[in-house]
Amino acid sequence: MKQGNKLNEKSERIAKFLARSGVASRRESEKLIFDGRIKLNGEILISPAIKVTPKDVILFDNQPVATKQPLRLWRYHKPDGLITTHKDERNRSTVFDELPEELGRVISIGRLDLTSEGLLLLTNDGELARALELPSTGWQRKYRVRAYGKVTQHDLDKLQKGITIDGIKTGEIVATLERQKGDNAWISVTLREGKNREVRRALDTLGLRVNRLIRISYGPFQLGNLEKGTVEEVKLRILKEQVGHLIEIPDVKNVKESKTSDNKKFISNKRSQNPSSINHKSKKKLPVNRGRLHKRAETSHNKANKNRKKN
Numbered sequence: 001m002k003q004g005n006k007l008n009e010k011s012e013r014i015a016k017f018l019a020r021s022g023v024a025s026r027r028e029s030e031k032l033i034f035d036g037r038i039k040l041n042g043e044i045l046i047s048p049a050i051k052v053t054p055k056d057v058i059l060f061d062n063q064p065v066a067t068k069q070p071l072r073l074w075r076y077h078k079p080d081g082l083i084t085t086h087k088d089e090r091n092r093s094t095v096f097d098e099l100p101e102e103l104g105r106v107i108s109i110g111r112l113d114l115t116s117e118g119l120l121l122l123t124n125d126g127e128l129a130r131a132l133e134l135p136s137t138g139w140q141r142k143y144r145v146r147a148y149g150k151v152t153q154h155d156l157d158k159l160q161k162g163i164t165i166d167g168i169k170t171g172e173i174v175a176t177l178e179r180q181k182g183d184n185a186w187i188s189v190t191l192r193e194g195k196n197r198e199v200r201r202a203l204d205t206l207g208l209r210v211n212r213l214i215r216i217s218y219g220p221f222q223l224g225n226l227e228k229g230t231v232e233e234v235k236l237r238i239l240k241e242q243v244g245h246l247i248e249i250p251d252v253k254n255v256k257e258s259k260t261s262d263n264k265k266f267i268s269n270k271r272s273q274n275p276s277s278i279n280h281k282s283k284k285k286l287p288v289n290r291g292r293l294h295k296r297a298e299t300s301h302n303k304a305n306k307n308r309k310k311n
Contacts, residue, residue, distance in 0.1 A: 011051040014040065017058070019126025021065050022105050026130055037061050071125045071249055073234040074103065077226045078120040084111040095120065099231065109133060110141075110194055110218070118143070118215035119223040122231070131246045132219065135171070135193045139219030143189045143199055144178075147208035151185050153177045155206050163202050165195050173202050184211070 012020075018029035018038070030048040032038055038045045039059040040052065052058060058065045078084070082095045095108065099122075109121040109129045123129050131137060156175040163170050171193050178186040185208065189199050200210045216223045220242045226232055240249045 011053045013048065014038070014045060014050050014052050014058070015048040016127070017052050018060070018065065019130065022069065022107065022124040022126060023060050023065060024107060025126045025133075029126065032060065069104075069124055071128060071239070071247075072123065073128065073239050073243075074106070074122040074231050075221055075223070075226055075234060076120045076122050076231045077223060077228045078112050078117055079228050080115050080117045083114050084108050084120065098229070103231065112215060113197060116213045116215065117228070118213075119218055119221065119226075120215070121218055121221060125247075128243065128247050132243065133194075137219075137246065138192060140190050140192055140217070141194050141215060141219075142217040144214045144216055145187045145189055145199060145203065145210055146212040147185050147187060147203050147210045148183055149185065149206075149208040150180060150183065151177065151187075151206055151208055156187065158206070159202050163198075163205055165198060165201055168195070170195055170198060170202075173198070175202070 014033065015026045015029040018024060018032070019026040023029060024032060029038075033045050033048045036044050036046075037060060039062070040050065041057050076095070076099070078095060082093050082098060084095050086094065086096050088094055092114070096106070099106070103122070104124065106122040106124050107126060107129050109123060109132045112118065112120055121132065132139065153176070156177055159173040159175050162172055171191065174190040176188045178188055180186075187203070189202075191198060199213060203210055214223075221234065236249075243249065
């Protein structure tokens, strides 16, 4: 009887629930289950095939999994020197270490490796991340690349047939030579799949060594003039226009948009600026301004007293 009641309630697979709650993508959620990091009603879960309902108590690393929040998406200008993972065995700095606390727990849509920079999309919804990462979605990823070596457009055109990475053939890679300056070439690269280090490996087949790689767009979302280390939320209206055909998003009219968070920019903590110099300036200016205001007030007070005595 209890089982029948549970089936009548709104239920979904545990991996999907974890993804929709922003814990991780569905595939990564399954790995968390196999690693014994998910508990369901006090017991360690061993299968991702289990269905859950809102009444179930679910823990991730012994911490309650928050109820699903409204879907959100951010653009982030990733600096180089950060890896795109929540935990690193070598204790290197991660993207998520640098993000402002106001964002809460987010996951990345795709990755940029340690030395790559540029546009990285972040979301609090694992299902959205999965939808935008799938090659079947067909979204282009565009990069500007600086590579050591000399190359011609004729050489770059060979990449349109794709390359083989770890025994798997990639899709079309469109590369355009922007300019050759000495021993370095600036190249525009467009692809739709984004396999591990695909751009670097592709250019390596032409004898080029990539020494700078900047992602400038991911599907319809552009890096634009977003400053390095800055996070900016994508407006719900734009999000619905661009990805509403891929995943269910509440109607804008039914969602109260927050003026304080919608399209708000945050500066990540340490990489893109020199906090010590900024703090130094702000601390230095504050007493000076207060001193000037105090002197002005004191002068006005003295003048008023003199006028009273004359009268």
